[in-house]
Amino acid sequence: MLEVVKPGLETSIQDYPGRIGYLNLGFPWSSAMDSWSLRLANVLVGNNVGDAGLECQYIGPFLKAQRDTTIAITGADMQAKVDGVGIPMWESVALKAGQTLEMTFAKTGTRSYVAIAGGIKSPEFLGARATFHKAGVGGIGGHAIQEGQVIPVGTGNGNPGRKVKESARPQIATDKQWQIEVVCGPNDDWIDKAGHERFLSTKWKLSAKSDRSGFRLEGPDWTFTEKAYNKLPEHGSDPANIIDQGYPVGGINLAGQTPIILVNDGPSMGGFINPYTVPQCAFWKLGQAKPSELLLFEVISVEEAQQKARDITALCSENSIV
């Protein structure tokens, strides 16, 4: 059991892979944006890789342990301390009853993950604990953690002193630039050749108006093929309008001229085209990118994207622990 002394900025309970199977009702997966980091944090404290932990964004929480336990912090560096003494990241650490874990602002990256031995055991909703605050479901009471709440934790002691090999960790960019993998489609035939070239050669600026539902990108205008103009009125009149369709998670959704990457809490359906899709293997980068940082997109094939996701999954295991 952990008591929330200070909640941080929209710190939420997230698991992996999240609320799967309900896109056709409009429920997004939610789940951790950088699930590579959450999974490794869980491995460190002896949990199942998908157990619920905390996703901290920009500014982390202060949490007081009500019993002896083991924690691990991964992802962004929020300068964590226990009772004022700095603790290492990517390593399991003992947290004794009465001690307080203190996290502050993210020095590198954006999202930190806290795993607790036994995993967070808030009530499940549609098979997952992941918080989807826009609909008020999952987590505790459907929202970010609040001051004074007690976070329920399962049984499990964990062992301190376990570390993740340097080579198994996601490498958070420090030069404010990210190379993001994309797969062409599903609506790539709506964009003309010049539009594709422009998309792939531009360093897109991540807008401050980005959150867990959408990452807005700032950059040049898009140009379209004949298909975008010569269509029935049911599509809507803007070139980027299409008859409403199911959206892939990670779709780069063209709202008029503004590309918005549909991320973990994003809409499942709508009437804009998705010329490209960010595959799951690149989601951790989105989770760690800061507003105003630059994203450069690189096309890979469906098979390459699938292999990269497998490679990450293979790293989220006991083999990565020393």
Place this chain on the structure above:
Amino acid sequence: MIYAEPKCSPGGDRFMLIEFGDELTLALNFFSQGLARATMEQKIKGVVETSPCFSSLSIHYEPDEISYDDLQKEILTLAALLGEASDVEVESRLLYFPAVYLDPWTAAAMNEYREKINPEKDPDPEFITNLNNLEDVQQFVRVHSGTEYWCAALGFWPGTPFLMPLDPRCQLTAPKYNPPRTFTPRGTIGMGGGSTAIYPVDGPGGYQIFARTPMPIWDSKQRLPQFESQLWLLQPTDRIRFVPCTVEEFNEVERKVEEGSYEMNITDYQKVSLQRHKAWVEQLDVNARF
């Protein structure tokens, strides 16, 4: 247009979009929903979930269990089999939604948009009226409320219906807001492209707006019996009929919803037959308006 063969495209490493055509017809939606159902019933290895919409189907698959190419083969085979079944009918609930057309709440949201974002924007009901060559906003209200709506899909936000008119004489079109509105009141009825939607909660939005219903379609407080086992009201294959009402009636219904005593008007004994719908549509003058 209905494509000769469904068109498959990848959505990243674990989605496939299958498009059946590029028009808004009941036949295409029946096909999307039918293929989604068949895909799940066939228990194709690696298919995690399906998300049918008006004229397309999105599939989430697990690449460790099935490759993109194998999934495409399976889906096209299934689609070809399904294509032969022409006489389809499905059970369909009919839900009556009281609705205030040309209401003060959506008017306020529109005005706020005009003041803050785009003063040039015509009020939505007038805009749709002109765009669709209707006589006046009263005729727009008659036309919009003159048909049953088919719930083709749920999505965007939990429980949000994507609706299409079953009566082609009531087919209207409108572009979406650009840029979108930052506020739309819960229960707002709006349209974009050829589809109509109801906003389950307050929020941003891009549809042209012109009416509001007090019927809840999402209730995390679970005040009415319909929300006891799930937080959303609708399902694909439902039909909705908007019944124009006054602000006073709206307020009365809202009060009853609030205290948990509202009796929803829902019937559940009918089927919708694709062939009978098609035959009926064929003998209509689709250019006639109410």
